[in-house]
Amino acid sequence: MVTYTVDEILKCLDKAHGNLDFPGFNKINIHMVSARLTGFCSDTHWVIVFEQLENWYGLAGIQPVLAISAFSNRSELKNGLVETLFPVAIENENDWEHTNTLHLIIRGEALILNTQLIERHHRWNFGFDLLVHLLPEYRSKMLATENELQLIASNDLLQVIQLDNWHHPDVFGWNYQADRHFQPSDAKSMQMIANVLVTGDQNLYKPCEDPNVDWRKWMKS
Numbered sequence: 001m002v003t004y005t006v007d008e009i010l011k012c013l014d015k016a017h018g019n020l021d022f023p024g025f026n027k028i029n030i031h032m033v034s035a036r037l038t039g040f041c042s043d044t045h046w047v048i049v050f051e052q053l054e055n056w057y058g059l060a061g062i063q064p065v066l067a068i069s070a071f072s073n074r075s076e077l078k079n080g081l082v083e084t085l086f087p088v089a090i091e092n093e094n095d096w097e098h099t100n101t102l103h104l105i106i107r108g109e110a111l112i113l114n115t116q117l118i119e120r121h122h123r124w125n126f127g128f129d130l131l132v133h134l135l136p137e138y139r140s141k142m143l144a145t146e147n148e149l150q151l152i153a154s155n156d157l158l159q160v161i162q163l164d165n166w167h168h169p170d171v172f173g174w175n176y177q178a179d180r181h182f183q184p185s186d187a188k189s190m191q192m193i194a195n196v197l198v199t200g201d202q203n204l205y206k207p208c209e210d211p212n213v214d215w216r217k218w219m220k221s
Contacts, residue, residue, distance in 0.1 A: 001043060002041075002043050002044075002198055002199075003043060003044050004044075004045075004046060004073055004198065005198060006191065006194040006195050006198050008073070009046060009048075009073075009194035009197060009198070010184065010185035010190060010191065010194055011185070012071055012072075012073065013048075013071060013183075013184035013185060013190060014183045014184055014185050016069075016071050016080050016184075017171050017183060017184055019080070021069065021071075021080045021082060022069070022071075022171055022184055023035075023050045023052055023067070023069045023168075024170070024171045024172045025052075025168055025170075025212075025213075025217075025218045026170065026172055026218045027172070029056070029057065029058055030054055030055075030056045030067075031054055031055045031056075031124065031128050031215070032052050032053070032054045032215060032218060033053050033054060033055065033128070033131045033132055033135060033215045034052075034053045034135055034139055034164075034213065034214070034215070035050065035051060035052045035053065035168070035213045036050075036051045036143055036144075036162065036163065036164055037049070037050055037051075037161075037162070037163045037166060037193070038051075038149055038153075038159060038161070038162045038163075039159070039160055039161040039162070039193055039196060039197050040153040040157035040158060040159050040160065040197075041157060041158060041160055041197045041198075041200060042156055042157050042158065045072065045073055045074050045156075045157060046072060046073060046157075046197040046198075047070060047071070047072040047074065047077065047152065047153045047157060048070065048071050048072070048193065048197070049068060049069070049070045049144075049149060049152055049153065050068070050069045050070070051066060051067070051068050051143055051144055052066070052067045052068075052069075053065070053066055053131060053135070053139070053142055053143065054066075054067055054131070055124075055125065055127040055128040055130075055131050057125055057127055059084070060086065060127075061093065061127060062090065062093075062125070062126055062127035062130055063086055063088060063089075063090050063093070063127065064086070064087065064088045064127070064130065064131045064134065064142060065084060065085075065086060066084070066085040066086070066087050066142060066143065066144065067082070067083075067084055068081070068082070068083040068084070068085065068144060068152070069081065069082050069083075070083075070152050070153075072153075074154070077152075081152065083152075085144070085148075087106060087107055087141065087142040087143075088104055088105070088106050088134070088138075088142060089104065089105040089106075090102065090103070090104055091103035091104065091105065096115065097115075100114060100115045100116050101113065101114060101115065102115055102130070106134070106138050106141050106142065107141045107142075109141070113130075113133070118130060118133045119132070119133065121219070124219075132215065158200070160196055160197065160200050160201075160202055161193060161196050161197075161202050161205060163193075163205075163213075164213070165211040165213045165214070166189045166193075166207065166211055166212075166213060167187055167188070167189040167207065167209035167210060167211055167212055168187070168189070168212055168213055169182050169183070169184050169186055169187035169189075169190065170182055171183070171184060187209065188208055188209055189207065189209055192204060192205045192206065192207075193205060
């Protein structure tokens with residue numbers, strides 16, 4: 001018998017937002033390009049893992065960043081987990097601007113890019129443009145591996161849902177109906193995901209809001 005409820009999961013996500021730990025896709029100076037959500041559960045525990053492929057110039061310059069946020073009722077994750085990985089290594093970080101060439105290693109695969117062929121986007125830095133350029137072919141390699149996800153969730157939990165696109169709540173926006181900032185629990189997507197974790201039935205996730213896990217949805221011109 002499952003020992004947790006949908007309401008408990010949603011309250012945990014709202015608490016994380018109150019502590020500024022719930023991922024927001026429009027943070028200042030951190031530009032989300034793509035994301036993924038994975039949910040795990042057992043009769044006694046649940047885990048939700050958010051992955052964000054992002055450009056965070058202040059932390060890593062032009063190097064792509066994989067930011068992982070995990071929330072759970074497990075004791076070791078009760079206060080949330082925030083982890084930063086670097087799936088792309090830049091071998092010539094100090095001289096690429098002079099050579100117009102980038103030497104990258106993506107999860108062990110060497111890659112050479114002509115930077116003049118990378119499309120530029122208005123008012124966004126080159127690190128953002130690089131990540132957008134890599135996304136079509138290398139997204140799956142830049143996201144967490146199964147082993148990395150299992151290290152967070154632990155092997156005794158079953159993966160019951162994984163989403164590459166969903167309606168992510170704009171937790172930095174204003175909910176005019178409620179006259180307050182949006183909470184994660186306001187999003188029907190989060191309510192359905194919580195229900196999937198409680199029941200173990202992925203068929204209960206039936207999107208009814210526009211998916212917005214795409215950098216174009218959050219990009220300000």
